[in-house]
Amino acid sequence: MPATPPPGKTVPGDLEIARQAVMKPISDIAAAAGVNDEAVEFYGRYKAKIDPAKLMTPARSPGKVVLVSAMSPTPAGEGKSTLTVGLADSLSRAGHKVMIALREPSLGPVLGMKGGATGGGYSQVLPMDEINLHFTGDFHAITSANNALMALVDNHIFQGNELGIDPRRLTFKRVLDMNDRSLREVVIGLGGPAQGVPRQDGFDITVASEIMAVFCLAADLADLRERLGRITFGYTYDRSPVTVADLGVQGALTLLLKEALKPNLVQTIAGTPALVHGGPFANIAHGCNSLIATQTARRLADIVVTEAGFGADLGAEKFMDIKSRVADVAPSAVVLVATVRALKMHGGVAKDNLTAPNVEALAAGVVNLQRHIRNVRKFGIEPVVAINKFGTDTPEELDWLSDWCTAEGVPSAVADVWGRGGGGDGGDELAAKVAEAIDAPHGFKPLYPLEMPVADKIRTIVQEIYGADGVDFSVPALRRLAEIEKNGWSGLPVCMAKTQYSFTDDATRLGAPTGFTVHVRDLIPKTGAGFIVALTGAVMTMPGLPKVPAALRMDVDGAGNPVGLS
Template sequence: MTDGTTLSDMELADQVTPWPIARVAGEALGLPEEALIPYGHHIAKVDRRWLATLDDAPRGRLVLVTGISPTPAGEGKTTTVVGLTDGLRHLGIRAAAALREPSMGPVFGMKGGAAGGGRSQVIPMVDINLHFTGDFAAIAAANNLLAALVDNHVHHGNALGIDPRRVTWKRVVDMNDRALRDIVIGLGGPSNGVPREEGWDIVVASELMAIFCLATSLADLKERIGRIVVAHTHDKTPVTAADLQAQEAMTILLANALQPNLVQTLEHSPVFVHGGPFANIAHGCSSVLATRTALATADVVVTEAGFGADLGAEKFIDLKCRLAGLEPGAAVVVATVRALKYHGGVPVAEVHTEDLEAVRAGAVNLQRHLRNLRDVFGVPAVVAINRFPHDTDAEIALVREIVHAEDAEAVEATHAVDGGAGAAELAQAVQNLLDKDEADIRFCYPQDADIVTKAEAVALRVYRADRVTWTAAARRQLDQVIADGYGHLPVCFAKTPYSFSTDPSALGAPEHHVVDVREVRLRAGAGFVVLLTGDVMTMPGLPRTPASTTMSIDDDGRISGLS
């Protein structure tokens, strides 16, 4: 993303002098300096001792930014979150954003940087995209400590009777590495442990990341960790992290990381960047602690759920809001003309050419997302048309017309080029929705329904499938989950983000398809059950030409290509 001329994201960021983070915290949120733990001049964590004083603080209004089903043409949800937050502040509203931390897997893989773009960025961009405050390293260390404790217990006599064939806890790394998906460990003789098959996940797909983002305190974090089911015994009795006495040490490793991170936009709006579960294989939302901190210190909080609304908004509401007691007052659905044309059948190389018929054909995807938000979840939405230079006025007018027919408003936004001023109209439309107070949040399924019923509710109501099928292996895993006493948990679909169906090539708004569940994974500590569909994997691979190949660093340490 550029400013419409020749400047890169990094060059645009270099034009801005960041405020000291204490100034951002004080002027924008009213946080005293003692509430901050500085990481240099422009990053800070919010001290948990100060967070403990917020229990009775008034709550702001929550706005969810989601989008149409993503395409190679691009939509720009994170950029819109940043632009909208800046736009709200242009209107004199005390606003903040809550975003996920980028994973280095996508940063060095397909996406490159993930901190917004153009004049709607979060800074310092390089730090946020790379090691930041070390949160992901802490999660990986705690996760892998538990894995080591499992294997160590088996090696030293196995008093719990763990069946090495039924160990389900995986090691993790924050990098795309397909070679680690299925491996054998413990080779080399008795001193190296017990040989067994295992596989690695990427950090952002791990249960510990989900727990981290749903925990409300250190005590809650510790309790959730203790509930993690890591294996089964030979008689199929579940073994938990608490059985291995792992929860205290794991919580120690995560104690500092659990404190929310605070940074700023190019226009010095406050942004809490904390946690980062993937939305296609996890619940895809920033941490509950960061969201609650933002709501306690700002009047309007803008947050994002990953990928399209069928994955992001559904999990945001059915998982994060249900488990944390949050309620969005409005939603923004981000769309671009060129993405609509792609959904309408235009190849990505040709989306720069005006094509009103393709816009109309692809708009069925946008309409489906809008109807889901309104009819399934009870959340009113405005459409943000993230404008690109090749979009024509006729195409923009057609999108407005289509959205108006859905009893909603579509607003053209140019925040990538113009910053917060380019999102002022969008900000006003969002504030108008909040003032109407029409949100009537509903969940896709009742909490007391069984897992099969919950899965069918999401598939039929949100994805518009005809039915859900289960492979023989998935049915056995589901039966074990129920036998272990977890049949009451909500469901988290792992599905391609590119389609309402499990076929990524089925663009637009497919109906009457089948959702086939091939694997069931229990996430007892997080409080949900993951249902894997299609060819979705929890350890991605690098593309043929990784983004890392275009990055460089000079003798002064200046990095380029990270955008």
């Protein structure tokens, strides 16, 4: 399949492009990436898992990490995954040895608002339909491990409760990889003594589970087992924390996850190897693919292109302050994806009017991108702006944005990797700018020291990254702060749970607002993952489906091929 459409032809839909692409056997992709046969476990012809314990690689310096982030997302679209794939293809085309490290899609957004999450146009990872649906079963394993823990907890309470667990103070929930608002609050154990102990419970989406976070931060199987044991799932009647190790089931949970922990190998349309593994959301979790996939890619490639969810105020900040502290994966370059359409929406234009040329709205909305640029610089790294080109963008708008970046002192490039493919020339200029950034000196540093009190860490994030005047803690959050201090957890980093659409905790406030306060309603210690989640505003850990879910356009044809998956 060519990486670009024939001259004069329009680009077909994502699913059609994916179906027409000629994939290489995954054994060829593995061999080209330098993966020895003993480390490859095949899942059909075009998917495989890599066993890092059996991977034999020559002694070499680990690959450099390129982190792809973005401006604050809007319904107009930014195309961060598409840019990630296209950039990697373009760097490969330029002669660099490259691998991609991406998160796995969650079924909730796939069937809900977003649709697929494997890139788009001629910059996709394949097989897109299988990756977007059940893939190799990793999310099922994580869901099973999470729910097995809660079944074991409730059984322990039912069987006499030797640990003295207070059913009113359980902080762990069951999960489901689906947007299902009806399960946010439930009551279990009804129907008499034989049915368990009645209590209020609820469900989170799988990507918000602490087991997902543990899975994505574990260095290896032994570290996974230790982290699972450290998970605090509730408190006793005397308010002492209770962990998985206290219950003695960390071994069983590790057993359920041991195969899933091996990274998944797939390919792009252009044949670039990609590891797609793990998938926490960035608005309610830490938003990065698995550490083990990133480190595996660094053993195999000179450049690893990865992404962090949503805007740089969420995913990128968490990559820097959480993931980069766990291991040596600090980025050598950061790419901020922006689109003319999204910037015009931040400038006040309604979604229905974004195709009309409007440099004035672009100028009004660029303050959002400006704040993200300045935020990345606070970590000691100079970003590169990737202007993701849409067919409705005018030359005047693209030139204005490029000139603005020049005036801001930030390198930028217009990229057309959706329509012309990273394997074509659509991302060549961007790849050249990123290669320069990788080699440029930088002084990476996290935003705050770990010894800083938790309240001050939160205050630093909301003031330095969001631009807020300050933070307001609810009464329950203040009680939790005291609890965190008492239990010795104050040295953990913070994972903010906040709307992705705004720097504020109000999704309707676009652009770069000032003069606001962020409201923290609760704090949840994730002692296995190793961070404190701060719940702000009305953000939900179990999303709901939109009025018109993407599932309504999905089907299979008579031959069993997917329809409407994009």
